[in-house]
Each structure stands twice: as C-alpha cells, then as structure tokens.
Amino acid sequence: MIIKIWLFGHFPLVVAITSVGVGLGYVISKAHALALSYSEQWFVCGSVALSLGAQGVLHLSSAYSYLYTGSTQNYRASIRWATYRIIPAVIILLIPILRIPLSPFLLVCILAAICTVQTVIDLKLHPYHR
DSSP, X not given: OHXXXXXXXXXXXXXXXXXXXHHHHHHHHTTTSSSOOHHHHHHHHHHHHXXXXXXXXXXXXXXHHHHHHTOXXXXXXXXXXXXXXXXXXXXXXXXXXXXXXXXXXXXXXXXXHHHHHHHXXXXXXXXXXX
C-alpha cells in the first residue's frame, strides 16, 4: 500500500511542476498588470502548493515505510521533512483564500522567497549536505 502511495504520489508532483511552469510564464506575460485576478492567483499559488504538498505526501509515505522497517530515526526525519513541505503549502494557499490583491511581481517574489527557504532548509538539514 505504501509503495502505491509513493509511486502514484509522483503524478501530482509532475502535474504541479508543469503547472508552475505554465503559471509563471503567464504571470510574467502579465507583469505590467496592477494585480492578478483571483483565478490567476489560484492557478499559480495552487500549483506551487500542490508541488509542495505532493512532496510532503511522498515524505509521509517514506516515513511510514521506515516505521514498518523499524527505523525510527528515519521515520522522524521523514515526518519532519513532510512538515517542512506541508506548512508552506498551506501558507501559499492562504494568498488566494484570503483574496489578497498582489501584483504579479510581488506574488512571484513571495513564492520565490518561500521556495528559497525550502532550499535552504534542505541544504542545511539534509545529512548528505552537511
């Protein structure tokens, strides 16, 4: 069951990565606009949040795989990694939920900052990058 979640969990990740590319291309073409419409915000923020959420689900599936094999240290690490992905996804989704009017530039800067923090966390805490 866990292998199926891990295997099929990659499909939303691929869809989200593709959507992020399309959404950012669209936002860049609308860079002169004062604010994005809410549907445009939903598309861009939703695709970034889906990408982070899918990564979180993949970490959770790995965590439960470690739990079944008895590796509690890897289980805790995977749960922590999943938390680091799911919380920013929820924060990103608050932008369109709260209907915050943002310019395309500001929205891209906020998303880039959140993704940069994700990269810094990865590089700082991952055991292979110390």
